[in-house]
Amino acid sequence: MSPLEIxxxxxxxxxxxxxxxxxxxxxxxxxxxxxxxxxRRLFRSYGYKILIASGGKEGLEIMESNAxxxxxxxxxxxxxxxxTFLSKVAEKWPETVRILLTGYADMESTIAAIxxxxxxxxxxxxxxxxxxxxxxRHALEQRFLEQERKRxxxxxxxxxxxxxxxxxxxEEKVQQRTKELHKTMSQLEEAHKSLKSxxxxxxxxxxxxxxxxxxTATGHxxxxxxxxxxxxxxxxxxxxxxxxxxFAALLHNIGKVGLPDKLINKPFNELPxxxxxxxxxxxxIGEGLLMGLENLQVAAKLIRSQHEQFNGxxxxxxxxxxxxxxxxxxIALANDYDELLQGMLSHKTYSxxxxxxxxxxxxxRRYDPELVDSFLEMVGIAKPQPSKDAVLLIKSNGLAVGxxxxxxxxxxxRALLLSKGHVLDESLIRRIHDLERVLNEDLDVYxxxxxxx
Numbered sequence: 129m130s131p132l133e134i135x136x137x138x139x140x141x142x143x144x145x146x147x148x149x150x151x152x153x154x155x156x157x158x159x160x161x162x163x164x165x166x167x168r169r170l171f172r173s174y175g176y177k178i179l180i181a182s183g184g185k186e187g188l189e190i191m192e193s194n195a196x197x198x199x200x201x202x203x204x205x206x207x208x209x210x211x212t213f214l215s216k217v218a219e220k221w222p223e224t225v226r227i228l229l230t231g232y233a234d235m236e237s238t239i240a241a242i243x244x245x246x247x248x249x250x251x252x253x254x255x256x257x258x259x260x261x262x263x264x265r266h267a268l269e270q271r272f273l274e275q276e277r278k279r280x281x282x283x284x285x286x287x288x289x290x291x292x293x294x295x296x297x298x299e300e301k302v303q304q305r306t307k308e309l310h311k312t313m314s315q316l317e318e319a320h321k322s323l324k325s326x327x328x329x330x331x332x333x334x335x336x337x338x339x340x341x342x343x344t345a346t347g348h349x350x351x352x353x354x355x356x357x358x359x360x361x362x363x364x365x366x367x368x369x370x371x372x373x374x375f376a377a378l379l380h381n382i383g384k385v386g387l388p389d390k391l392i393n394k395p396f397n398e399l400p401x402x403x404x405x406x407x408x409x410x411x412x413i414g415e416g417l418l419m420g421l422e423n424l425q426v427a428a429k430l431i432r433s434q435h436e437q438f439n440g441x442x443x444x445x446x447x448x449x450x451x452x453x454x455x456x457x458x459i460a461l462a463n464d465y466d467e468l469l470q471g472m473l474s475h476k477t478y479s480x481x482x483x484x485x486x487x488x489x490x491x492x493r494r495y496d497p498e499l500v501d502s503f504l505e506m507v508g509i510a511k512p513q514p515s516k517d518a519v520l521l522i523k524s525n526g527l528a529v530g531x532x533x534x535x536x537x538x539x540x541x542r543a544l545l546l547s548k549g550h551v552l553d554e555s556l557i558r559r560i561h562d563l564e565r566v567l568n569e570d571l572d573v574y575x576x577x578x579x580x581x
Contacts, residue, residue, distance in 0.1 A: 146555060149268045153177040153195060157187040157213060158202040158229070167200065170257060171264070184208030188216060196224050198267055200251075203230040203238065218246045223275075225267045229253055242420040252385070331378055348466055350536075353377035355462035355507075359499070360455070362506055369426075373455040376430035380459055383414030383431070395474050408443045411435055430455040434463065437494045450496075457496045461487065461503045464494075480507075518577045524564055527557045527573065534576040539567070 154176050156167045164180045171178060179194060181187035183205055190196070199217060203210040214226045228250040230238045238250050248267050251260055291305045356377040360370045384392055384407075391399065391407055399407060415432040418424045433447060433456035440448030464473060468486055471477035478486065484504055491500045519534040529552060537546040537560075545563075546556070564571055 149272060150175045152197040152268050153179065155179045155181065155187060155190060155196045155199040157181045157184065157199065159183055159205045163202065184213030187213060191221060197271060198225040198264060200227045200229060203228055214247055225271050227251060227263065239416045246420045331375055348470060349378050351466050352462045356458050359458050359503055359506055362502060372426040373458055375424060376427035376455060377459050377462065380431055380434055380463060382417055383410030395472060398475060412444050429453060430459060434459045438496050439493045457499055461495055461499055520575045520577045522573055522575055523570060524560050524573060527552055529553055532576045533574065535574040537571065537573060
């Protein structure tokens, strides 16, 4: 090979993410045949290769001879429970995505499974079909994006080594290799950007699912997250802290998913003492549920401290003053303000001015006094920023590749499908059409349209 020849890269593949996902292998593990039959029926039409096992031991034997992309295991099984089974899968096949099926009564066991098996997520039984299908879809997307990211990283390392082997004095060869390196880095950046976007979208989707479970006012978590993020920006916090505040605000009620309906749907101030004792555990439970997700550990601590009060009378740790994490103090303000406006904190729905008076009354007691001033200033002067974009409501048959969503795309104004800012491609447009046929209704799609300059 001459010095200027370039070896073809063996790792390059023409398989699209859609093809990779469609060819994925799923393993369902449950000691109940009807559950296995329901799962197989639910995913049969998607083209996945489906494997089933009646217990953990059989599941491990199947994985010894099959490359499994995703495994769904029940928690309660004889001989080997789901936590033990998934821990063995995590140890031997760490790249296989792990999902746990569990009942609301198994919270302690679920937390143990999160610790032992490093599960991607858990799904409560009985499951919602759309929820479990979306969860599997998102898990596979994240798995294959991560595989692509690792492939590109490895490719970059190899190309750097090859570049060093060439004679640095040959200008033409250096220029050629530099072009290849730039191309690879661009691919890596795109893969990282896609992975990050998918990660944020998954958190928003999970937040929306939590709201559906709670039956709370639509958009509560996203409103709280937006106010908390804006206040963090106003305080000039660093980008990573702002992002963690946003994630914690979106997931601030995750610890409530296991509570009975009667405790979720009633304002906290109207609950009897014995019921309040059960509800106030939710911040610590929320922190525990995120224990296995390394990138959310800061957000988990903020979730734990969201109900601490500045005077030390909050819960669960009776923190006071600046010992309460700043992000938690921010979320407390944004959450209570929105709950006052929505009638979620007490039986009364507050006006904006009444809500401000409430915050001022509790300044230095429940809330950080300096943050109250900054928050009220932000709420009082915030005005819509002039935009160069107009918003157009169109039917799905008018969608075109490259269009950008101007608003979140929702089902029945509650369930989040795609976030604002998502760029449509042929696959997404086709799936929107398919969903409309299944629902027998048209979705409201708002598209951003550039104004003339």
